Amino acid sequence: MTRQTIGFAVALCLFILVLLLPTLDSFLRTSTQVIAEQHVQIDPAELARSMQTVLALSLLMIVLWLTEAIPLPATALLPAALLPLLHLRGAAHGTTVEFNLANVVANYANPVIYLFLGGFLIAAAMQKWKLDRRLTLWLLTRGNLAADSRKILLGMMSVTAFLSMWISNTATAAMMLPLGIGVLSSMGCKPGTSRFGTALMLGIAWSASIGGMGTIIGTPPNGIALGILNATFAGDPSYHRITFLEWMLFGVPYVVLFIPVAWLVLLRLFPPETATELGATSKLKQEYSTLGPLSRGEKWTIAMFLFVSLLWIVTPFREQLFPHAISERLAWLDEYAIGLFVGTLLFFIPVSVKRGEFLLDWRDAKFVDWGTLILFGGGIALSDVMFKSGLAAWISYTFIGSLGTPSTLVMMFVVVLLAAMLTEVTSNTAITTMMVPIVISVARATGGNAVTLSVATALAASMAFMLPVATPPNALVYATGYITLKDMVKGGIVLDLLGWLFTVGIIVVFGVWIFGVLGL
Numbered sequence: 335m336t337r338q339t340i341g342f343a344v345a346l347c348l349f350i351l352v353l354l355l356p357t358l359d360s361f362l363r364t365s366t367q368v369i370a371e372q373h374v375q376i377d378p379a380e381l382a383r384s385m386q387t388v389l390a391l392s393l394l395m396i397v398l399w400l401t402e403a404i405p406l407p408a409t410a411l412l413p414a415a416l417l418p419l420l421h422l423r424g425a426a427h428g429t430t431v432e433f434n435l436a437n438v439v440a441n442y443a444n445p446v447i448y449l450f451l452g453g454f455l456i457a458a459a460m461q462k463w464k465l466d467r468r469l470t471l472w473l474l475t476r477g478n479l480a481a482d483s484r485k486i487l488l489g490m491m492s493v494t495a496f497l498s499m500w501i502s503n504t505a506t507a508a509m510m511l512p513l514g515i516g517v518l519s520s521m522g523c524k525p526g527t528s529r530f531g532t533a534l535m536l537g538i539a540w541s542a543s544i545g546g547m548g549t550i551i552g553t554p555p556n557g558i559a560l561g562i563l564n565a566t567f568a569g570d571p572s573y574h575r576i577t578f579l580e581w582m583l584f585g586v587p588y589v590v591l592f593i594p595v596a597w598l599v600l601l602r603l604f605p606p607e608t609a610t611e612l613g614a615t616s617k618l619k620q621e622y623s624t625l626g627p628l629s630r631g632e633k634w635t636i637a638m639f640l641f642v643s644l645l646w647i648v649t650p651f652r653e654q655l656f657p658h659a660i661s662e663r664l665a666w667l668d669e670y671a672i673g674l675f676v677g678t679l680l681f682f683i684p685v686s687v688k689r690g691e692f693l694l695d696w697r698d699a700k701f702v703d704w705g706t707l708i709l710f711g712g713g714i715a716l717s718d719v720m721f722k723s724g725l726a727a728w729i730s731y732t733f734i735g736s737l738g739t740p741s742t743l744v745m746m747f748v749v750v751l752l753a754a755m756l757t758e759v760t761s762n763t764a765i766t767t768m769m770v771p772i773v774i775s776v777a778r779a780t781g782g783n784a785v786t787l788s789v790a791t792a793l794a795a796s797m798a799f800m801l802p803v804a805t806p807p808n809a810l811v812y813a814t815g816y817i818t819l820k821d822m823v824k825g826g827i828v829l830d831l832l833g834w835l836f837t838v839g840i841i842v843v844f845g846v847w848i849f850g851v852l853g854l
Contacts, residue, residue, distance in 0.1 A: 338401055338403040341401020341402070345393070345394050348393045348394065349391070360731075360732070361724075364385065365378040365382040365724055368425055368727055374425040384424055384723040388422070388725045389725055389728075391412065391420075391716070392716060392720065395409050395412055395413075395716060399760065400764065401760075410708050410711065410715075410767075413441075413715035414435065414438050414442065414711075414715065417438050417719065418433070424723040426721070426722045427569060431722050433722075438718075444710065445564070445671075446557045446561035447710045449557065450551055450554070450707060451673070451677060452674045452675070454707075455680055455702065457501040458694060458698050458701035459638065460639070461505065462631070463693075468622075468625050470493050473493050474489050474618050475619050475622050486534070487533055487600065487601070490537055492541070493510070494538050495542070497510075498542045498544075498545030499585075499589065503552075504806040505701075506807075507538055507539060507807035513618075513621075514535065517534070518530070518531050518816070529606060532818075533606065536811065541593055543797070544596065549578070550578055552585070553796055554762070554763045555792040555793075559788045560581075561714045562714055562767075562770045562771060565714050565718055574785075576789075579647050584844035587840070587844065588836075588837075591836075595832055599828050600825065604821070630685050630686070631693060638679070638683070642672060645672045681694050717767075717771035720775070727779070729775050730775040730776045730779030733776050742783050746786065749787055749791050750794040750834050753766075753794035754798075757794070757796070757804060758798050762795040762796055763795075766795045770791055770792070794833075794834070794837055797834075799825070800822065800826025800830055801822065
């Protein structure tokens with residue numbers, strides 16, 4: 335039997351078993367506390383039953399996500415498909431809430447989903463007009479970068495990381511892979527025998543994952559964590575929503591500092607056979623020369639990329655930059671609205687009026703990862719019902735009863751370690767979706783900082799460096815034959831260990847500055 339078959343059977347059995355169990359006393363005690371805190375009129379037994387039913391749904395989805403028994407986006411549709419049939423109610427903001435279709439599917443339209451949709455559309459334009467390839471070749475042919483194999487490695491990793499901040503990790507790795515193989519071929523590096531080949535392929539995969547941590551739209555775990563945070567703390571005046579710029583203020587330094595660390599690890603474990611290989615320079619310059627001058631589509635894409643980046647960066651300063659009347663009108667134009675606005679605008683910009691060609695047309699929507707957007711919605715929906723049913727409160731009370739109230743720093747080490755270990759064997763999006771609601775509920779109950787712990791979870795979920803199955807970039811480079819499983823595990827263990835410490839360090843150092851009091 336395959337892992338998927340076993341996972342499907344286990345998930346279904348757990349779901350049915352938890353549904354059929356008598357209501358637990360701990361659920362009844364928690365429901366009484368929730369009703370007292372929320373001041374709502376609802377039968378404690380009914381709320382306790384809602385908790386137990388949502389627990390059954392959560393276990394079903396978690397096991398399906400961990401084993402990938404069915405496609406991840408299909409699992410993410412389960413809250414919308416099942417909750418209206420189960421006829422449950424919860425409590426939030428002093429009122430009772432029905433888990434009907436309208437209330438559940440509202441989570442699939444969370445603003446952070448549209449931020450990613452806008453980012454996917456901008457990335458689609460870059461891929462359609464081959465701007466990503468031009469940028470890569472242009473950077474790698476500057477000066478004598480390609481004259482030294484160590485510089486080639488650092489250059490390829492830096493370019494991959496930068497592109498991955500704006501384009502999906504998988505698309506970035508897929509685009510960089512042919513360039514890397516071309517460089518290795520020009521240098522005479524053979525699969526299975528070249529240490530530099532191993533280093534370069536691992537460097538592409540690792541930097542694709544690291545680069546995604548630099549911006550909100552760089553990789554889905556970032557957006558999932560923010561989406562769940564925003565939904566959970568909606569209406570809370572003490573909650574500060576992380577802006578696009580604020581994420582970059584710690585995300586970009588994270589990438590800038592971690593890429594050289596990964597580079598040094600590769601040089602140490604897989605030192606290049608030769609220091610200088612001029613053949614690589616001519617190969618890259620030859621490829622760059624075939625691109626010709628910038629096309630109109632590329633120019634428009636550059637302009638729109640700079641435009642949206644500028645808007646994302648200056649949005650937090652609109653009150654300082656514009657008169658009060660104007661800044662007040664722009665108040666609703668946040669990062670999410672900007673992403674959707676510019677992404678939509680790409681369909682209206684003509685590249686050739688004569689041919690009726692636009693910067694994007696709907697056929698280019700194939701570049702959009704629609705499954706990830708559904709996964710966002712499913713994760714936020716599951717988190718929403720966990721909190722409103724009282725299940726999150728039950729989890730936090732159970733945690734405190736078992737382990738007490740550890741500090742934020744201790745919990746951060748635990749969640750980073752757990753997320754980084756789990757992400758080696760399952761999807762980083764599934765790990766984030768599964769862990770963040772639990773992390774938030776425990777943080778709220780113990781007085782910890784939910785924002786910093788959620789961000790740490792999202793970053794750790796992207797630290798999948800050890801196994802081919804961990805991420806698509808890992809699988810892509812492993813398939814080239816330049817990497818053995820032994821080499822990937824050897825390098826991945828070292829980088830995982832460094833990554834755990836690095837993630838906690840970055841959050842502690844930059845968290846106090848950006849998020850305010852960290853609450854250690």
